[in-house]
Amino acid sequence: MNIDELKSLADNIRGQIAKAIIGQEEIVDHLLIALFSSGHVLLEGPPGTAKTFLAQCFSATLGLDFGRIQFTPDLMPGDIIGSNLFNFQTSSFTLTRGPVFCDLLLADEINRTPPKTQAAMLEAMQERSVTIDGETHALGSRFMVVATQNPIEQQGVYPLPEAQLDRFLFKLLVEYPDAEEEKRIVTQYGERVGAPVPKDFGIETQADAALLNAATEKVKSVKLVEDVVDYVVRLIRATRETADLENGASPRAAIMLANAARARAAISGRDYVIPDDVKALAPSVLRHRTMLSPAAEIEGRQVDSIISGLVERTEAPR
Numbered sequence: 001m002n003i004d005e006l007k008s009l010a011d012n013i014r015g016q017i018a019k020a021i022i023g024q025e026e027i028v029d030h031l032l033i034a035l036f037s038s039g040h041v042l043l044e045g046p047p048g049t050a051k052t053f054l055a056q057c058f059s060a061t062l063g064l065d066f067g068r069i070q071f072t073p074d075l076m077p078g079d080i081i082g083s084n085l086f087n088f089q090t091s092s093f094t095l096t097r098g099p100v101f102c103d104l105l106l107a108d109e110i111n112r113t114p115p116k117t118q119a120a121m122l123e124a125m126q127e128r129s130v131t132i133d134g135e136t137h138a139l140g141s142r143f144m145v146v147a148t149q150n151p152i153e154q155q156g157v158y159p160l161p162e163a164q165l166d167r168f169l170f171k172l173l174v175e176y177p178d179a180e181e182e183k184r185i186v187t188q189y190g191e192r193v194g195a196p197v198p199k200d201f202g203i204e205t206q207a208d209a210a211l212l213n214a215a216t217e218k219v220k221s222v223k224l225v226e227d228v229v230d231y232v233v234r235l236i237r238a239t240r241e242t243a244d245l246e247n248g249a250s251p252r253a254a255i256m257l258a259n260a261a262r263a264r265a266a267i268s269g270r271d272y273v274i275p276d277d278v279k280a281l282a283p284s285v286l287r288h289r290t291m292l293s294p295a296a297e298i299e300g301r302q303v304d305s306i307i308s309g310l311v312e313r314t315e316a317p318r
Contacts, residue, residue: 001214003222003271006036009215010267012206016061020201021054022188023181029267030170030284031058031146035212036219037263039169039256040125040145042110042160042288049174051148053196055106060198062212063205064142067102071113077120081130095132100124101139103209107147111157118164121145125167142209162289169256170281171288215266222262223272227317232258232278238310239290244301246291257285275316282311 010032017028027043031054034041043051059066069080082098099105100121110118123129128143129136147168150157165171177185189196207215232254240248261277268277286307296306 007269013061016203033263037259042168042171043148045174055146057198059104060203061206063208064103067099068106075113080120103142110147111149165288170284219263219266244296244306246293249289
């Protein structure tokens with residue numbers, strides 16, 4: 001696969017999703033970047049903004065095995081990863097696989113389940129494997145998590161721990177549509193009965209596992225020159241050196257930002273990364289990996305504005 005073919009694939013996926021999803025083009029682009037750089041995505045937005053439906057439409061274009069977990073307070077780790085159950089007919093234990101055994105997993109309202117169950121996702125997201133009764137089971141190289149959470153409700157939710165947040169490549173903020181988009185949404189969906197599904201809109205599969213593997217390998221070959229690597233590192237280190245943030249981003253964040261920049265360059269039709277790729281992705285990569293200092297919090301500062309300021313003040317290579 002060459003860069004032009006990868007860009008064409010990305011354009012085709014965008015076109016299919018646009019049949020059902022009105023607006024949210026930037027969110028779709030970030031999902032594509034995560035797909036081609038083997039990252040996971042956390043979607044945060046109020047109810048009714050099509051987070052779940054977007055993930056379903058995205059999966060429908062990929063020809064991958066789709067799984068979904070509706071997180072609830074009584075969900076147990078075994079409900080996610082599976083367990084060994086005793087078979088009385090054979091007098092032996094048989095593995096019953098949980099919904100995590102898929103290619104693309106929709107983790108719906110992931111912050112509604114307790115930390116013990118959230119922790120069951122850590123190994124799956126980092127290692128792309130799970131351990132059940134001491135035995136490790138691979139999930140496959142294409143395994144990707146698209147998680148959603150509602151930022152409005154505060155009762156009955158369990159904030160994700162920093163260790164799990166750090167496993168997400170992006171945290172994307174899903175906003176309400178503008179007035180014109182909302183008119184189109186009401187027109188398109190107003191007469192429908194029940195929840196929409198991707199097949200209602202004629203969404204066609206554009207890829208399979210082999211094609212996506214080829215695209216991922218091509219992204220790895222996108223040029224990242226030393227000056228841009230230095231820029232990524234300086235930007236990450238700036239999050240640790242500012243007094244506005246209690247804690248900064250980790251080296252994992254630097255690696256993920258660099259990989260994501262490669263993917264953004266590729267879906268833009270370039271085989272080299274430019275500083276604008278890094279600038280465009282920095283907020284989505286860093287907003288969930290940093291924490292306001294007490295002084296900044298008292299002043300009512302926002303993490304996104306601080307990160308934007310750091311990006312502006314960190315000199316980019318020419």
